[in-house]
Amino acid sequence: MSWEDLDKKHIWHPFTQMQTAEKPLAITKGKGSLLFDKNGKSYIDAISSWWVNLHGHSHPYLAKKVNEQMLNLEHVVFAGCTHEPAANLCGRLKKHLPTNQEKFFFSDNGSSAVEIAIKMVIQYWHNKGGNRKRFLALDGAYHGDTFGAMSAGARGLFSAPFNNYLFEVTHLPFPENEHILEALKIELEKGEVACFIFEPLVQGAAGMRMYSSEILNKMIALCQEYGVLCIADEVMTGFGRTGTTFAMNQLHNQPDLICMSKGLTGGTLPMSITTCSQKIYDAFLSNDLTKAFLHGHSFTGNPIGCAVSLASLDLLEKQECQKNISLIIKSHKAFAKEIEGHPKIANLRQTGTILAIELKDETSGYTSDLRTLLYKHFLSEGILIRPLGNVVYILPPFCITTEELNQIYSATKKALDL
Numbered sequence: 001m002s003w004e005d006l007d008k009k010h011i012w013h014p015f016t017q018m019q020t021a022e023k024p025l026a027i028t029k030g031k032g033s034l035l036f037d038k039n040g041k042s043y044i045d046a047i048s049s050w051w052v053n054l055h056g057h058s059h060p061y062l063a064k065k066v067n068e069q070m071l072n073l074e075h076v077v078f079a080g081c082t083h084e085p086a087a088n089l090c091g092r093l094k095k096h097l098p099t100n101q102e103k104f105f106f107s108d109n110g111s112s113a114v115e116i117a118i119k120m121v122i123q124y125w126h127n128k129g130g131n132r133k134r135f136l137a138l139d140g141a142y143h144g145d146t147f148g149a150m151s152a153g154a155r156g157l158f159s160a161p162f163n164n165y166l167f168e169v170t171h172l173p174f175p176e177n178e179h180i181l182e183a184l185k186i187e188l189e190k191g192e193v194a195c196f197i198f199e200p201l202v203q204g205a206a207g208m209r210m211y212s213s214e215i216l217n218k219m220i221a222l223c224q225e226y227g228v229l230c231i232a233d234e235v236m237t238g239f240g241r242t243g244t245t246f247a248m249n250q251l252h253n254q255p256d257l258i259c260m261s262k263g264l265t266g267g268t269l270p271m272s273i274t275t276c277s278q279k280i281y282d283a284f285l286s287n288d289l290t291k292a293f294l295h296g297h298s299f300t301g302n303p304i305g306c307a308v309s310l311a312s313l314d315l316l317e318k319q320e321c322q323k324n325i326s327l328i329i330k331s332h333k334a335f336a337k338e339i340e341g342h343p344k345i346a347n348l349r350q351t352g353t354i355l356a357i358e359l360k361d362e363t364s365g366y367t368s369d370l371r372t373l374l375y376k377h378f379l380s381e382g383i384l385i386r387p388l389g390n391v392v393y394i395l396p397p398f399c400i401t402t403e404e405l406n407q408i409y410s411a412t413k414k415a416l417d418l
């Protein structure tokens with residue numbers, strides 16, 4: 001049996017209706033921004049493989065660092081043991097984070113990073129005493145697929161079978177303008193609010209919805225006036241996507257906790273971190289074990305993941321990479337200007353290296369027919385883009401070339417005339 005037949009026979013793919021799904025693309029190789037199928041056809045990975053890839057596929061420097069670490073120490077239990085790659089990684093990340101972030105808790109995917117932040121907040125208030133139990137989040141939020149993360153996320157198609165099992169969260173309107181501050185104040189005045197969780201500046205899964213750093217700054221300040229903890233979910237926005245290493249670098253108010261994953265390892269290995277301020281950490285210190293954060297995963301602090309994260313930071317911090325990020329931002333801006341006002345475009349928006357083109361469509365939403373049409377169109381043009389309903393977005397690896405970007409733009413222009 002061929003490996004593709006084995007796939008068909010055994011593999012249950014994510015976010016997929018297996019009965020009606022078309023055959024998946026059989027990818028056999030990746031290099032730079034390109035993915036190659038078994039026939040050698042290339043596809044530009046315009047969405048960085050679910051927003052994870054920073055420096056291109058199969059990067060030789062990252063591969064070398066993975067190999068070196070693998071031959072030295074591949075994994076060790078992280079309770080009662082530690083290792084140099086983990087400690088060094090925290091030291092390096094600290095320099096990029098809002099200055100109040102002091103402590104680092106490792107896990108292995110974005111949903112877990114969020115789950116951990118939520119558990120930390122719940123136990124923070126438990127350890128402190130009092131009655132703060134309510135969670136605030138934003139309309140359209142996506143924080144992952146585990147139960148706590150799903151609870152914080154918007155209710156809809158993806159959560160429907162589970163809604164009865166999710167804990168209650170108050171979803172505030174999307175912060176389009178400063179009216180959000182009145183809505184937030186009303187909720188804060190009701191009392192008992194434990195936390196406000198948000199995707200800073202860009203809501204990814206909701207269709208790359210974007211909002212301003214000024215409004216978010218004011219929301220955080222208001223929450224802090226009421227003693228409410230703030231969680232910035234930077235799982236998608238982290239590591240340069242919004243033009244700064246973290247989206248929170250564009251704000252002066254600092255969150256109490258930050259979740260990161262995806263680009264952390266340059267998109268090579270599953271790893272995530274939840275960071276927090278000293279204030280959060282201190283609430284768990286006691287001679288009493290029950291006050292400790294009794295949470296962990298088998299692969300917590302995996303040394304190979306840490307080594308490759310350090311290597312990815314080496315590349316990200318290089319002038320060449322920062323120059324590429326600026327180039328992507330500039331190219332997106334010029335392209336947006338070119339297509340601005342097109343009759344098929346409902347909305348055009350950009351934050352950093354993320355450009356989103358929302359098309360006019362009566363059946364808008366994740367299941368829109370337009371989505372399938374667009375997906376196939378881009379594949380036929382040698383480009384991998386998974387539109388979010390009627391939203392086409394470009395979120396490329398930072399190594400993408402001008403020629404590759406131009407190819408994506410030209411296919412996007414054709415898509416507008418479909």
Ligand SMILES: Cc1ncc(COP(=O)(O)O)c(C=O)c1O
Pocket residue numbers: 109110111112114142143144145199204205233234235236237261262
């Ligand atoms: C903002 C945000 N948080 C959390 C997650 C969940 O991450 P993971 O898919 O690694 O569990 C995602 C995934 O897209 C995300 O965009």
